[in-house]
Amino acid sequence: MxxxxxxxxxxxxxxxxxxxxxxxxxxxxxxxxxxxxxxxxxxxxxxxxxxxxxxxxxxxxxxxxxxxxxxxxxxxxxxxxxxxxxxxxxxxxxxxxxxxxxxxxxxATSPRSTRKGPPGDPSRGKALVEAKGQCLNCHRIGHQGTVTGPDLTSIGITRRLAEIEIALLDPSIDIRPENRPVRAVAKDGTKIAGTLLNQDTYTIQILDSNATLRSLYKTNLREYEFLKVSPMPNFRDRLSEQEISDVVSYLVSLKGLR
Amino acid sequence: MLRRIVFTLLTAITLTAQTPFDRLVNAERDPANWLTYSGTLDGQRYSRLTQITPANAKDLELKWVLQTRAPAEPNSKYEATSLVSNGVLYTVQPPNVVVALDAANGKIFWTYPYNPAPSARLCCGRINRGLAILGNTLFMGTIDGNLIALDARDGHTMWTTPIGRPEAGYSVTVAPLIVKDKVIAGPAGGEYGISGFLSAYSAETGKEMWRFNTIPQPGEAGHESWENDAWKHGGGSIWTTGSYDPALNLIYWGIGNASPDWNGDVRPGDNLYTSSVIALDADTGKLKWHFQFTPHDEFDFDATQVPVLADLIWQGKPRKVLLFANRNGFFYVLDRQTGEFLLGKPFAKVTWADGLDAKGRPNRVGHSTPEGSLIYPENQGATNWYNPAYSPRTGLFYIPSWLDTHSINTSRVEPYKEGNQYGGGSATHEVPALRPGPTNKRLPEVGYGAIQALDPKTGAIKWHFNMMDVTDSGVLVTASDIVFAGGREGYFYALDARTGAPLWKAMVGGAVSAGPTSYAVEGKQYISIPAGNAIFTFALR
CATH class of the missing domain: 1.10.760.10 (Cytochrome c-like domain)
Structure with a gap:
């Protein structure tokens, strides 16, 4: 299964x-x-x-x-x-x-955790997030990182532990509307990727992969689509069980700027 | 000198008899004014003004904006259709602030700041859908259950008639309809388990002249369609303005859904006259005929749409018909003299019924259930209270539509308790039910909005203008073949009434949740639309 x-x-x-x-x-x-x-x-x-x-x-x-x-x-x-x-x-x-x-x-009846991993260590998790995991290439934590992925500064406040686990192990299972990835191709062939911020009949507003706010006019696009696969990699095969526990324990500890 | 005397006489006549009923009956000959909710008593929202054309619509520009004077309440929406009489525009800012202003420049003559009782209970927003006018008097329903009459010249209160107790959920959001010397209105509040009615009130005194119980009381015809005393809190709201045929002297009105909304088990039977259109004798309020679109409704599919009256050549013969695009996803044509079902076809994806029988009764295949059932269209419907329009020139019927939307309808046992919502369940859906959020990040498959043009003789969709978001905007069509409508995205459009091609658009910065009006002042045609917390008025450069 x-x-x-x-x-x-x-x-x-x-x-x-x-x-x-x-x-x-x-x-x-x-x-x-x-x-x-x-x-x-x-x-x-x-x-x-x-x-x-x-x-x-x-x-x-x-x-x-x-x-x-x-x-x-x-x-x-x-x-x-x-x-x-x-x-x-x-x-x-x-x-x-x-x-x-x-x-x-x-x-009260939903599980606090989806897995039975070893206990995590937040300090080891912090090191993994900042180095091996390369999380800050997309995410922001406090004043570090970038903005193309969801801001993790307060992730320990806004998400339950089980949700963080799912996001790490299968990031496409539950893409929240605020994190919806968009792919577009301009009429001149330029490829555009980013996160959906807003849309209407004529335009799409995104934060593109270069962290630039852009408003795209559909008349200028050859094609566009809202992706159902997250650009975030699946960390199940990239991190060990212990490392996943460490990362989760660190993320759960993130409660915003102090 | 003679000219001055005549002018003085005319002015005096205008001031003393601003809008007699004859003007309402003959409104189609007086397109410079917009004297009723739908413009004419037949509900067509068809303007005979032709200055704005498909060729010059691109030259429309903003002439004036009126912002609400008070901070908007979080549950308010600007849903009122404006009236225009003799260059004065009357509007209702939510919830019940009446404003009279110069229709050419937006300058205010007077305001009437009604303060509703704190006990007012509204399921779906503190809103008002507009005024009625007769003579020098304006009529407005209030969200705390009153019908009030105001002097159109200064906003002075002439009379106040309580229609229902606000503590029990009775509110009046409908724009009243004037028929002869009577003001026709009734209460909303089905989500609070009211027992609905439509009444006629004396325009002069506010006294109730007749009442038709939309939930038949013991001894009245239709009462047998209720069991278990469920009729006592059976709903049957009045949400949206009806129409009137002077030749037949019949009033037509769409009736709200049965209460509790989602749990039909507690009210076995067809639950007349909920989710129906009724035809009443205008003088007596006696029922001439009825047609129930959704017997024993379990999805909140109230028939809260404007019945549109048209005279068509039907299968080779002239026929007086009633056109009705229903919240349940079906479009209907009825003979308006007899109520005979002539045609019914879905205009959106429908899964709760797999068709209609020869008499128009749906073959129900979906139900609200305790575990939740996925139903198309969603509980807000394939259309709702926002008005359609019909053009005798194009022969097309224009429907503001929600397409491919669904909800999960869940039934529950909920006891009635006065003042509490009495839904008997709920519907969950991804499209926000009543108002848009600041952004739209939904996937297209969640559903979208459209203006659809439908041939009433066949039910075939002739064109559709799709929007990314859904629409709560009413539609207006002109004799120069332009459809005006908006949507939640904040655009207000002019579309070619024959093809749906966009001719012009303006960004008004807030959801359009009202019907447009068109009128003329000193020979200049205006098109006016509330959006967000303001009203915007356009004319040619």
Whole structure:
């Protein structure tokens, strides 16, 4: 069985294992959980962290909530905030709040890790990222590296450990919309590659492989496509199990500029 | 001297009887004005102005912009169709701020800043779709469930009629329709489990003159299509303006979906008159006929589209028809005298039904399920409240369309609780449901938007103008064969009505979520469109 299939099965297993809501007798669908995860990354992760446990005494990933039992109570907190605490109100629709609840409920049963590797060492991981892994040829960490790949400066805040593992071992399995690669060929034959930033009927905005912001007019292109294969290499065959653990442990420790 | 007396008399007449009902009935002879939501009572949104042509459309330029005065609310959208009467443009900035301004230069005469009650509940944005005008009075629904009348000269409140309790989810977002001396309107709020109705209110006093329950009450015809007392919170919203045939004296109106949206198990039956078009006697509100597009809807496919009335040669004989591009992905032609089904064809990818029977009833093959079901079109539909248009010249029907979009529709058991959303599930989809984000990074296969031109005699698509993103823009077509429309990308287009070829475009910097209007002041044709938080008005150089 290919790694991709294994990982996919793991994800599916995690989803299938989601508990029905004891309070209300129903569960959420994988699509709702996925959508909730994207919303969580956008709205919640900076304070609560990728595993929901970044605030002392609060663990959103435990499916145990001090101020809420039912989905409706969680939705109310998400929308109204908690007066007298740093938890602010948010202008979320009921549906947005509901998919956030779906994701929060799912966190308790989704695996924190997709593999059983040896414990990692962040300092060794840092050295691998900066040397053997050549990660900084594409990525930025703090003031080092470049910008053509996703910024890893806060990757330990925005991604769960399992997500980082998947990104290293099979980077094409889940290309997020913000990292969508684009390939284009101009009418004069010039090849263009980059990351999609925006698009409309007439134009495409990219950050190209030379780290230049470019707006491409479709009338000037011979062809273009949005790639479903990530330009990031698969590190499964490039790094040992120990090295992968080291890199993951380093990336998980990246919490932004201090 | 005589000339001055005549001018004075004419001015006085204008001021005292600005927009009598005769002007609305005969609006097609008065194309300099835009007096109803659809321009004419037949819902065609067809302007007979011809100064802007396919040949000179490239010379359109911006004449004025009106920005909203207050910071836009995050849940607001500018969806109102403007009215124009005698050189004055009336618009509603979201949620309920009425502005009267000079239609030629955008200078404001007056504003009416309505403050909705905090108890207002809106599933889908704090929006308003426009005003109605009769005599010197403007009529507006409010998001907190009121219908109000304003003096068109100064914005003074003439009367306020509560239509429904905002605490229970009743809101009024529809642009009312004037028929004779009555204001026709009804509440939205199906996502909160309202029990819907369409009513006629006295234009003079605001008193309710008749009511048609879109969810039939006990003893009323159609009540048998509900079981388990589900009718009590059955939905049947009024979202979008209907149309009127003076010769038949019939009002036509599209009715919203059944509540709860996704869980049909709690409401066995066809659930009349949800997801239907109804034909009512304009004087009494009595039902003449109905046609239900999506019996027992489970996908939020409300019939919240403008019924467009046209007189066609149908299979060799003149026929009064009603054209309806439905959210469920099918285009329908009905006989508007009898409601007889004449034609139905998909205009987008449809997987919830594999066809229609001889009477137009869908053969259902898809359902919302607890585990989630993938359904085309997505729950926002193949089209929605944004208006279509019909040109008697080209014979084509123009549909703002969402193509190849899907959602996963999930049903759940959710008890009704007043003031809470009563969806009975949800739909997940990659295309943002109500408004675009700042950028679009979606893959093309997720779906896209288009203006489609369809031959109503066959249902065949004659041309389509595709956009990368979907569109919430209404469409307007002119007698010089130009289609005006926009999209979420922030472009506003002029297209050749016969071929779909783009003639001109302007970047307006925000999503177009309203229908265009065209009018003339001192012989100059204007085309006006809200976009983002502003309204933009163009004319030839």
């Amino acid at each position: 290919a790694l991709k299939s294994i990982l996919f099965s793991l994800v599916l297993t995690a989803v299938a294992a989601l508990p029905a809501f004891p309070q209300e007798g129903h569960g959420f669908t994988p699509a709702e959980i996925q959508r909730g995860g994207i919303a969580y990354s956008s709205f919640c992760v900076n304070c609560h962290g990728p595993d929901g446990d970044q605030i002392s005494g609060v663990n959103l990933g435990s499916n145990q909530f001090r101020r809420a039992q039912s989905d409706a109570e969680l939705i109310r907190i998400i929308q109204k905030g908690i007066p007298g605490t740093p938890m602010p109100p948010g202008a979320y629709t009921d549906e947005q709040a509901a998919v956030l609840v779906a994701y929060l409920r799912s966190m």
